[in-house]
Amino acid sequence: MKQKIFKLKLLPSVLLLFILYGCQRDTIAQDTLQKNLITKKRVYQNDITKNTKVKDFIDSIDQKIIQKSQDNRTHSFNVLTDEAIYIEKENYHSYTFLIQRPNVNGLLENLVLSSIDNGAYKATIIQYALDSLSEIDHMQQPNLIPLENFNVDNLLAKDIYTCQDGEITIGFAYIGNADGILYEEAGDCINANSNAGCDTIRYWIPCHTNETIDEEDNSSGGSNDADDGNNSGNNGNSDGNDSDDGNTVGGGGSSGNNDDGSQNNDNEDNDDSNNTDNCFMNNDSSCSNEITSPVQERTDKKNCNQLNKLLEDYPVSPPLKSPRAAIVDLKNKLSSNNEEGYSFVSLSNSNPKAALVTNTNPYTINYKNAPNVYGGAHTHQNNNKKHPIPSGGDILALLGFSQQYNGPFAEPSLFEHITVTAQGVYAIKIEDMQKFLQLLSILNDRDDANNDGIDEFLNFDEALATKYQKYDANDNSETIAGSPTEYQREFLKFIADYDGNGSSIGIALYKADSALTQWNKLTLNDNTNIVESTPCNN
């Protein structure tokens, strides 16, 4: 009986002990979780300017750059402050902004503002090499340009050094929504507070910088020459396949400059990649405590910027024309018996130009296949010869431009194919290069080159033409009776599913306003089947 009473008295105590222990474990787990929590989200101008220190910092950058760039346009650039990637971990946070230069240098450049102990920020420019698809080339390590004390002379300095050691990959559980990007670090993604599974984020761990190089010594660390904008880069050991938002970079050397303003470089740590993982976010003063994630210009914006250049009016020496003048000329030739056109030529450090294509045939246009031809414009005449909308052949020609081009700034947003019709001026642009490249097998299967019994080149063009035909008034009409919206809808349906199996092409359709002042991106609302128009200035 005594034993029974003892057991009954003991039981609550044991239970209490377990509960308390459990609570303690919860607290420890919660602490660990908090310590490992990284928040990563996209923030916009309103949020950014609420932080007065960041706002002041950006303002001062702008003023100094404007002042400096009056002397030298090559060095000038803009920090795009309308949006940024915000990253927070414990007491640390950073803002990463996109940098844009008037003279494109073929690099992706970000400005990273990284919080430091006294509530201030330190700034670093990170330059990423881009691959042929304009994606970050993970085989080349980024260049880091620390802006110690924010000295604009450093910002515009000629010598840039690279300081990178290694990388770690961490599993992340996605807990954000479509608008913001919020990541919670978790060793076990499956059990994390997740609604969208895991993601992988790559860190590059910067090494400490403690050696001085003089301005002429570019040999160590893969220096860069900002004057000519060519990125020599360094070969890294990353095999990176991450998407833009999946890459996070520890950036910036902790001691960028000496008193004399010369830059430092680190040669010692370059062979020390195995130790650098431990370097991340600890209290070792030799390590950088910065985290950033690449910010790239959105494809929509890039395409719009490129298209807007076509509407600019600027003088060009004859016989060439500005693309705008070429489009205006084509609008005036819509009654011509033959298709008319211009090839668009890209030359280094100059605006695009348009070269007339001579043509004597009603249904075809022969663009010259020259290495610097990146696109073109042509008519679909209004005398019922062609449908007033881009054709399947026009799509494949865009792919052809992107494949033949061998000039400067060969990124997907460069390429464009314009169709001038009585129903408006249309442009097709590449939106997803990887998807678009899948059409290469079609482009190369002309005359059933792969001998599989299917001429995919021909089928592709016919599939879209067949869709257009249903709007050709009736079987025996002289006039094309489809409305602009009807043709647009067919085109948009086709590029969303060109093979009847749900495969999209990875391109977008734009239409200029009648005064040629603005482009609008046309999209099809899947729910309402309505063609929606979004101005390019948004």
Place this chain on the structure above:
Amino acid sequence: MKKYITVITIIVCMLSCKAQSPIIPLGDRDVPDNLNGVYFKDVNNELDKFIGTWVYQNGDTSLTIELMKKIQVFNGRWYVDELLGEYKYIENGTELINYLPRLTDPDINDQQHSISGNKVVFPLNSPICTDCNPTEKRFILYFRDYTRRYLNTEILVQHLEDNGLEKIKIFVQGNGPVLLPEGAPETPTVPYGEYILIKQ
């Protein structure tokens, strides 16, 4: 048992009906969004009159076209009744192209003949036909020039009867944009333009 057999029979019938390819007469505008499995059929046998050997002769220059009709050819996505053929072109006594042997070459598949197609062009479609009867159909056929693969060339074919003599009028024309290699000829070996060919 009888009831089960009836139900099964009905289900099988329904399934087989659903599996059948929708048949679209050539030239019909009412085409489904998804073309997979569709059969574009020459329901009125309007392609038949183009079958045969046709010759254009102008001094030492000649163009010989041989056409045949194939039914229900699968192009990888949909089925078509279409004209297939080959041609020979002699210019000023010099044979520039002779694809005629390919017509019986077992290594050449239906998609690799130098002439193929079935696209209907009505009299008032461009180019407007002034000598067509109101219901007459012309056809556009792909016209491949294997020496200039970068070009997209087609022929618009119209059938004519002239005092009992069968002829076809063809118009050689381009189709769609071309990215012309530097220095390459801008036109096909058979020059763009109109040719009248007489049936042999």
